[in-house]
Amino acid sequence: MAGLDAPLKGVVGKIESVLADRLDLHTVGDLLRHYPRRWDRRGEMTDLRDLRPGEYATIYANITKVASRQIITKTNKKMYKTDVTVTDGARDLVLTFFSKYNWQESRFPRGSSAYFSGKVELFNRKLQIVNPEVEAIGDDDFNEADFAGAIVPIYPAAAKATSVQIGQCMRVVLDTLDLPDDPLSSELRGELNLIGLRAALDGIHRPRSFDERDRARARLAWDEAFVLQVVMALRRAAAAGLPATARREIDGGLRSTFDAQLPFVLTAGQQRIGAQIADDLAAEHPMHRLLQGEVGSGKTVIALRAMLAVADAGGQSALLAPTEVLAQQHFRSISAMLGELALRGQLGGADNATSVILLTGSMGQAARRKAMLEAASGEAGIVIGTHALLEEKVQFADLGLVVVDEQHKFGVEQRDALRAKARDDRRPHLLVMTATPIPRTIAMTVYGDLEVSTLHELPKGRAPIATFVAPVAEKPNWVDGVWRRVRDEVAAGHQVYVVCPRIGGDEPDDDPLDDEDADEVGAPPARPPIGVLELMPLLVERYLPGLRVEMLHGRMPSDAKDMTMRAFSDGAIDVLVATTVVEVGVDVANATAMVIMDAERFGMSQLHQLRGRVGRGGAASICLLVTDSLPGSPARERLDAVAATSDGFKLSELDLELRREGTILNTAQHGKSDLKLLSLVRDRGLIEKAREHAARIVAADPDLVGEPALAAAVDALEKKGADFLEKA
Numbered sequence: 001m002a003g004l005d006a007p008l009k010g011v012v013g014k015i016e017s018v019l020a021d022r023l024d025l026h027t028v029g030d031l032l033r034h035y036p037r038r039w040d041r042r043g044e045m046t047d048l049r050d051l052r053p054g055e056y057a058t059i060y061a062n063i064t065k066v067a068s069r070q071i072i073t074k075t076n077k078k079m080y081k082t083d084v085t086v087t088d089g090a091r092d093l094v095l096t097f098f099s100k101y102n103w104q105e106s107r108f109p110r111g112s113s114a115y116f117s118g119k120v121e122l123f124n125r126k127l128q129i130v131n132p133e134v135e136a137i138g139d140d141d142f143n144e145a146d147f148a149g150a151i152v153p154i155y156p157a158a159a160k161a162t163s164v165q166i167g168q169c170m171r172v173v174l175d176t177l178d179l180p181d182d183p184l185s186s187e188l189r190g191e192l193n194l195i196g197l198r199a200a201l202d203g204i205h206r207p208r209s210f211d212e213r214d215r216a217r218a219r220l221a222w223d224e225a226f227v228l229q230v231v232m233a234l235r236r237a238a239a240a241g242l243p244a245t246a247r248r249e250i251d252g253g254l255r256s257t258f259d260a261q262l263p264f265v266l267t268a269g270q271q272r273i274g275a276q277i278a279d280d281l282a283a284e285h286p287m288h289r290l291l292q293g294e295v296g297s298g299k300t301v302i303a304l305r306a307m308l309a310v311a312d313a314g315g316q317s318a319l320l321a322p323t324e325v326l327a328q329q330h331f332r333s334i335s336a337m338l339g340e341l342a343l344r345g346q347l348g349g350a351d352n353a354t355s356v357i358l359l360t361g362s363m364g365q366a367a368r369r370k371a372m373l374e375a376a377s378g379e380a381g382i383v384i385g386t387h388a389l390l391e392e393k394v395q396f397a398d399l400g401l402v403v404v405d406e407q408h409k410f411g412v413e414q415r416d417a418l419r420a421k422a423r424d425d426r427r428p429h430l431l432v433m434t435a436t437p438i439p440r441t442i443a444m445t446v447y448g449d450l451e452v453s454t455l456h457e458l459p460k461g462r463a464p465i466a467t468f469v470a471p472v473a474e475k476p477n478w479v480d481g482v483w484r485r486v487r488d489e490v491a492a493g494h495q496v497y498v499v500c501p502r503i504g505g506d507e508p509d510d511d512p513l514d515d516e517d518a519d520e521v522g523a524p525p526a527r528p529p530i531g532v533l534e535l536m537p538l539l540v541e542r543y544l545p546g547l548r549v550e551m552l553h554g555r556m557p558s559d560a561k562d563m564t565m566r567a568f569s570d571g572a573i574d575v576l577v578a579t580t581v582v583e584v585g586v587d588v589a590n591a592t593a594m595v596i597m598d599a600e601r602f603g604m605s606q607l608h609q610l611r612g613r614v615g616r617g618g619a620a621s622i623c624l625l626v627t628d629s630l631p632g633s634p635a636r637e638r639l640d641a642v643a644a645t646s647d648g649f650k651l652s653e654l655d656l657e658l659r660r661e662g663t664i665l666n667t668a669q670h671g672k673s674d675l676k677l678l679s680l681v682r683d684r685g686l687i688e689k690a691r692e693h694a695a696r697i698v699a700a701d702p703d704l705v706g707e708p709a710l711a712a713a714v715d716a717l718e719k720k721g722a723d724f725l726e727k728a
Contacts, residue, residue, distance in 0.1 A: 001178035004029035011176065012169040015161060019169070022158035028173050032201055034166070035220070035676050036153035039213055048091040051120045051127055058117040058154050058163035061086035061093065068105045084108050086116070094128045107134075117162040133162055151207050170205045177201070181709035183227065188693070194219045217677055224678040225445075225687050227713050229694035230704075232448030234714065236288075237702050239449070242427045244286040245315065247400050249278055253312035254352055254381075255305055258341060262301075270298050273453040277306050280429065280451075281313075281401070287429035290447050293455030294648050295435045295612025302455075303403045303431060304334055308341075310429075311354045311381035315400025319384045320418060322406050324360050324558050325565055325581050330405070331358040331384045333587060344379070354381030361388040362558030390417045398423050404432040435612065436605045437648040439656045441680040444687050456649070465615040466622050467643040469599075469636075473628035482595055482624050483543035490547055490574045494592040494619065498539070498577045499610055501601040503553045504531020529598040532577050544575060552578040580606070582613055589617035599625035600635040604655040607639075608648045657681050 006028045008016040019025040025034055038050065040060060051057055065085035073079055082104035084095040095116055097104045108114075118132030155166040182189075182197045189196065195203070195215050203216025249255065259266075266274070273291065280287035293299050307317035319334075321327040335342045335356050342356045343349030357380045359371045374380040378397030383389065399422045422428045432450070443452050470478045486496050532551050539549050550573045552564050561581070568576045569588050576582070580602075594614045599607060607625065615621035625643065629635040641654050678686070697707065704711035 002028050002173065002176050003178045004032070004180065008169075012172055015165060015169060018158070018161045019166075022161055023156070028177065031169060031173055032177075032205070033676055034155060035204055037156050038154050039207065039210070040152050040154055041150070048088045048093050048127075051093070053120055053122040053127065056117070056119050056157040056159065056162075057129070058115060058157060059086070059088075059093070060113065060115050060152075061088050062113045063108050063110055064092070066105050066108050066110060068102055070102070080104065094126065095132055096128055096130045098131060115164065117157065117164065119159065151210065151213070153205060153207075167205075174202060174205060180712065183223070183707075183710045183713040185707065185710075192222065194222055197223075221677040221679075221683060222686065222690065223713075224675055225683065225690035226694060227710070227717050228445055229448060229687070229690045230698060230710065230714050231717060232445075232691075233694040233698040234702075234704075235449035237698055239288050240285050242286055243425060244284060244427050244429060245313075245398075245400060246284045247281040247310045247313035247315055247429070249282070249309055250312040253308070254341060254354060255308040255312055257350070257352065258305065258308055258338065261339070266301070267298065267455075267457045269293075269455045269457045270302055273302055273455065274305055276451075276453055277302065277431065278309065281306065281309055286427040287431065288450050289431050290438075290443070290450040290452045291431060291433045291455070292438055292443075292452065293433075293435065294437065294458060295609055296616060297435075297455040297458055299433050299435070299455060300330070300333065301337075303405075303433060304337065306431060307382050307401060307403065308354070310400040313400065315398045316375070316378060316380065316396050317382050317401040317403060318389055318396070318399060318418060318421075319382065319403045319405065320389055321384065321386055323554075323581055324362060324386055325552075325561055325586065326405065327358065327360055327384055327386050328562055328565070329586055331356065334382065334384065342382075344381070355379055356382045356384065359383060359385035359388050359394065360558065361386060363388075394421070396421050396423075399428045401429045401431065404430070406434060406436075435609055437608075437652040439652050439680065441684050441687050442656070444691055445675075445680070448691065464620060465611055465646060466620070467611060467646070468622070468624055469639050469643050470624050470626045471628070471631070471636075472626055473630070478626075480543075482626060483539075485622070485624065486544060486575060486593060486595065487547070489593040489622075492592075493590075495568065495571065495573065495588060495590050496575045496593040496595065497582060497591055497610075497613055498535070498575060498595045498597065499582065500532045500535055500577065500579060500597045501529040502531040503555055503579055504533035504535075529601050532579060535597065536577055539575065539577065548572065548574040550576060552576055552581060554579060554581055580610070582610070586613055587616055588613070591616070592619050592621040594621075594623045595626060596623065597626050598628075599639055600627045600629040604638050604642055604651050605648070607642045608651050611642075 002011050004027065008019060008026060008028065008031060010016075011028060012019070012031075019031065023034065025031050048059065048061070051059075063084060064087050066082065068080055068082040071079055071081050080099050080102045082097040082099070084097065084104075086093055086095060095118075114134055116129060116132040116134055118129040121128055121130060153163075153167055153170075155163040155170075157163045157166060177198075179198055179201075184194065184197070188194075197219070200216040200219040203212045204220060207213035207216065277287070277289065280289060291299055291302060303319070307319070310317050319327075319330060321330055338354075338356065340348055340350040341353050344353040344355040346353075355374060357371045357374050359368065359375070363371070371380070371383075372394055375383050376395045376397060383396070388394065399419075402418050404418075419428050419430060438447065438452075470482050472478050472482075486498075489496050532553050536549070536551050550564055550567070552561060552568075556564070564573070564576070565586070567573050568591075571590060591614050594611055596602065596607065596610060602610070611623035614623065625639050627636070627639055629639065638655075642651060645651060680687075697710075698704075701707060704714065
């Protein structure tokens with residue numbers, strides 16, 4: 001008998017090494033959680049429409065045509081190529097076999113059916129499988145009557161580990177399985193009408209009916225949602241038990257003075273969330289709040305008002321930004337918004353002023369020493385910086401609030417390194433912000449240990465941004481049209497961003513590339529995306545002669561980046577050619593146009609973020625998505641969706657529907673997710689119910705003393721999924 005933690009070695013035989021190397025399956029539990037991707041009934045045709053290039057698949061289909069011919073290979077060898085056309089009754093697929101002798105044609109009688117396993121490939125825009133393995137054809141021991149009507153699980157497979165072989169391993173494991181106690185109590189199973197764990201594993205891997213499969217899938221999907229929500233509920237409870245210094249509002253302090261001099265009226269959303277944060281700061285346990293809102297919705301003002309409230313209460317705030325460009329932008333904009341309130345001890349400073357300082361890795365030694373001294377002494381009420389704030393030698397007198405901007409750029413270790421700089425054992429309050437709208441189901445899973453506040457309104461005066469796809473592959477004349485529009489914007493007295501997905505040149509790029517469509521049907525031909533260094537001479541010499549064109553990217557020295565950004569802000573540059581360093585925090589009201597090159601290389605949320613850099617003044621603005629992706633391809637569908645709406649929350653939900661859920665939840669945005677059956681698109685109600693039940697159980701039994709099996713499942717998830725839970 002084997003438990004869930006038992007290694008597959010010794011249980012399933014020699015194929016164990018293939019399962020480990022190709023499918024990352026190492027234990028009995030790993031294999032049991034390798035659920036079928038679909039279920040077919042033997043004797044019925046398989047739906048070929050589900051096949052995708054690059055995947056290993058097993059199909060059951062009818063042979064309709066067989067044709068062989070001799071070919072000459074590139075090495076001048078003679079071979080026979082046999083094309084076997086199969087069908088499921090709705091769609092055809094070509095299976096191609098290569099052999100030294102002409103024997104394959106007689107192997108496939110027309111009108112017969114068989115199982116075929118292999119890698120799906122794209123050739124001449126059509127799907128095919130080359131040299132697939134063939135199961136149950138011409139086999140004397142094969143008795144179709146024994147299999148008629150049986151439900152066959154079809155597993156995600158790999159080379160040398162077909163779906164049939166995985167199914168055989170699954171049967172061995174299920175027959176020798178020693179399961180621990182069910183993590184769901186019998187009372188909870190009865191309340192939710194869920195079957196037991198053993199029945200669910202049998203029902204998912206060898207169901208006797210589709211109804212049995214559905215009940216098994218419902219139970220296992222609940223487990224995924226529920227155990228994760230228990231983890232989050234435990235974290236919320238633990239955070240509520242930590243000590244923190246209460247930072248209560250003070251009448252007549254910095255914050256009320258700042259509010260009185262604001263040149264605009266706070267939106268209803270800003271006022272509502274400001275009140276929530278004020279209540280959090282007044283508590284004696286640390287705030288853990290996520291603030292999300294559209295680009296330009298006014299998150300920085302909310303964060304600044306919170307930092308001023310902490311300064312009023314005698315504490316300091318640290319604002320952590322992912323790039324120096326963004327940190328410098330925050331420093332300039334916050335200093336400008338505060339005016340005399342930021343000039344503590346300086347001529348013209350208000351009596352109750354605080355000090356705002358900047359700390360980055362590229363600062364000179366003297367300036368860096370001065371900034372660190374002001375932070376350590378408590379003279380600086382607001383410290384803005386990059387990863388330099390995380391260094392051990394950077395200290396604070398009384399750190400009361402940590403604000404993390406664009407939180408997805410940081411791991412939890414980095415946030416904790418900054419929060420650990422608080423005085424004594426008291427934790428600082430935490431406010432993390434993102435301009436990338438998060439679907440509600442993801443907010444409840446990945447960010448389930450945080451309270452979530454959402455800004456939906458945009459401040460008055462934001463100009464509309466018209467977005468268009470520029471399909472240069474279909475319409476080459478659009479290239480000239482794009483640059484003609486850029487010249488028109490400059491002639492009207494405005495400025496333009498041009499964004500490239502990479503820096504270019506011979507050195508590897510520092511800027512990330514969200515190239516999620518590299519293997520898609522209909523994606524542009526494989527080629528390096530255009531870089532800033534390649535585009536610059538084309539613009540200067542050919543498309544935009546006479547205009548003031550400069551570049552900005554991550555490999556430039558820090559002072560050069562700051563100088564370029566200042567020049568663009570001051571109107572001394574007409575066209576700024578940049579990488580995604582301008583994605584967040586850059587605020588130039590006179591910029592009215594953005595051109596995004598190779599736009600299919602970016603994710604939908606990133607495109608939405610980028611176009612939010614324009615339209616920040618009173619003039620109507622435009623964003624052009626330049627692409628050579630083909631009509632009807634997934635890449636083009638996403639670009640069309642971005643062009644069709646300016647609502648980032650709608651886009652985030654659509655992004656979730658269009659992309660694999662693993663790519664949403666995984667840190668690297670590619671690869672596997674720990675969620676196997678739970679659908680963040682389909683199962684919103686289930687996730688909400690799981691959150692309610694988890695909160696109820698943890699409130700009644702914070703240490704899960706009365707739920708030992710559930711405690712074990714929680715512990716296993718936290719050990720196995722630390723990266724998934726912490727850094728996603």
